[in-house]
Amino acid sequence: xxxxxxxxxxxxxxxxxxxxxxxxxxxxxxxxxxxxxxxxxxxxxxxxxxxxxxxxxxxxxxxxxxxxxx
Amino acid sequence: xxxxxxxxxxxxxxxxxxxxxxxxxxxxxxxxxxxxxxxxxxxxxxxxxxxxxxxxxxxxxxxxxxxxxxxxxxxxxxxxxxxxxxxxxxxxxxxxxxxxxxxxxxxxxxxxxxxxxxxxxxxxxxxxxxxxxxxxxxxxxxxxxxxxxxxxxxxxxxxxxxxxxxxxxxxxxxxxxxxxxxxxxxxxxxxxxxxxxxxxxxxxxxxxxxxxxxxxxxxxxxxxxxxxxxxxxxxxxxxxxxxxxxxxxxxxxxxxxxxxxxxxxxxxxxxxxxxxxxxxxxxxxxxxxxxxxxxxxxxxxxxxxxxxxxxxxxxxxxxxxxxxxxxxxxxxxxxxxxxxxxxxxxxxxxxxxxxxxxxxxxxxxxxxxxxxxxxx
Numbered sequence: 001x002x003x004x005x006x007x008x009x010x011x012x013x014x015x016x017x018x019x020x021x022x023x024x025x026x027x028x029x030x031x032x033x034x035x036x037x038x039x040x041x042x043x044x045x046x047x048x049x050x051x052x053x054x055x056x057x058x059x060x061x062x063x064x065x066x067x068x069x070x
Numbered sequence: 071x072x073x074x075x076x077x078x079x080x081x082x083x084x085x086x087x088x089x090x091x092x093x094x095x096x097x098x099x100x101x102x103x104x105x106x107x108x109x110x111x112x113x114x115x116x117x118x119x120x121x122x123x124x125x126x127x128x129x130x131x132x133x134x135x136x137x138x139x140x141x142x143x144x145x146x147x148x149x150x151x152x153x154x155x156x157x158x159x160x161x162x163x164x165x166x167x168x169x170x171x172x173x174x175x176x177x178x179x180x181x182x183x184x185x186x187x188x189x190x191x192x193x194x195x196x197x198x199x200x201x202x203x204x205x206x207x208x209x210x211x212x213x214x215x216x217x218x219x220x221x222x223x224x225x226x227x228x229x230x231x232x233x234x235x236x237x238x239x240x241x242x243x244x245x246x247x248x249x250x251x252x253x254x255x256x257x258x259x260x261x262x263x264x265x266x267x268x269x270x271x272x273x274x275x276x277x278x279x280x281x282x283x284x285x286x287x288x289x290x291x292x293x294x295x296x297x298x299x300x301x302x303x304x305x306x307x308x309x310x311x312x313x314x315x316x317x318x319x320x321x322x323x324x325x326x327x328x329x330x331x332x333x334x335x336x337x338x339x340x341x342x343x344x345x346x347x348x349x350x351x352x353x354x355x356x357x358x359x360x361x362x363x364x365x366x367x368x369x370x371x372x373x374x375x376x377x378x379x380x381x382x383x384x385x386x387x388x389x390x391x392x393x394x395x396x397x398x399x400x401x402x403x404x405x406x407x408x409x410x411x412x413x414x415x416x417x418x419x420x421x422x423x424x425x426x427x428x429x430x431x432x433x434x435x436x437x438x439x440x441x442x443x444x445x446x
């Protein structure tokens with residue numbers, strides 16, 4: 001596996017998944033106030049959408065590959 | 071006099087091999103009805119009416135239309151959106167089969183939960199002990215982890231030779247090598263769940279369904295975090311989205327997963343007819359004790375519904391000792407209601423010289439409803 005520039009979308013989704021998993025594993029979900037579940041889910045999804053909608057920072061070469069190989 | 075005829079899409083007959091495709095033109099929505107009309111040689115309007123009808127009566131039309139749109143390739147294309155998506159992820163039919171095996175094994179393992187105290191050693195799906203299923207999951211995980219990535223040699227070679235040409239009018243970027251990270255994570259998920267199940271067997275420790283899903287999500291989360299810098303594993307997000315709601319629901323299934331599904335009513339008349347336990351997996355379980363001929367001894371009953379309603383009807387003025395537990399839902403005891411999660415309450419009312427009903431009532435997700443005869 002090669003290292004690549006940070007993928008914020010994967011990172012955010014991973015952290016959210018990890019958090020929920022730990023919560024379920026510890027059996028602590030029943031202690032979470034239910035009135036906060038809706039806002040938390042909405043904030044999480046919103047963050048993911050914002051991150052996914054960001055324009056990519058990858059540079060696009062000006063010329064097609066193969067022209068400047070001299 | 072000759073008149074110009076406008077070609078009708080529903081009368082297409084000039085294409086010898088008739089393939090089922092979505093229309094890309096002359097369509098109303100996604101071209102599904104038009105494509106089906108072309109294929110079956112019927113007016114697409116009739117198919118549209120069918121979809122709308124199914125949409126109104128139960129909403130199935132919308133689901134069917136969406137599924138058809140996902141599965142049918144568009145005109146001029148060989149692959150449907152689903153096929154194209156899986157191809158983009160590098161999921162070959164063989165790999166998809168492995169994924170299906172892992173998911174089915176996981177579901178079977180979770181379903182083998184039937185004692186409320188862990189996986190049963192003697193019973194399991196298809197009569198096979200739960201521990202065997204656990205080992206099967208572990209084996210699946212090992213095979214997935216050991217699966218070697220298919221080399222992308224030919225396509226890479228082609229790309230390299232294309233790049234070496236002096237003039238390449240439309241050179242596409244070489245395809246990104248497929249990352250094995252997602253498969254490692256899925257394998258690790260199977261391993262973790264299998265080992266957790268085996269642990270619950272060996273150590274006789276209770277592991278709830280919610281904790282199994284929690285362990286699976288932890289593995290997926292780690293895979294995604296790793297994939298943020300090394301390899302790529304965004305496909306795991308789909309799995310996480312699938313498992314997360316199941317985990318949340320499973321975490322509230324604190325009642326024993328025993329009994330049948332549906333509506334069951336029990337109305338014992340004599341003390342001998344009273345069972346120690348009444349269990350239901352889902353639906354409504356009604357326990358009518360109003361006709362019970364009282365006995366000099368106390369009556370102990372444990373009743374539970376994993377998902378649904380547990381209703382107990384008591385004789386007027388009965389002496390009772392209630393202990394109720396609800397994972398998520400509400401408890402109504404003699405007109406007093408409590409709503410929320412992890413509800414745990416005790417209610418005691420004693421009368422001298424009366425039989426005392428000592429009831430242990432539990433609902434995972436749903437309602438425990440206790441009332442007396444004639445009240446609602």
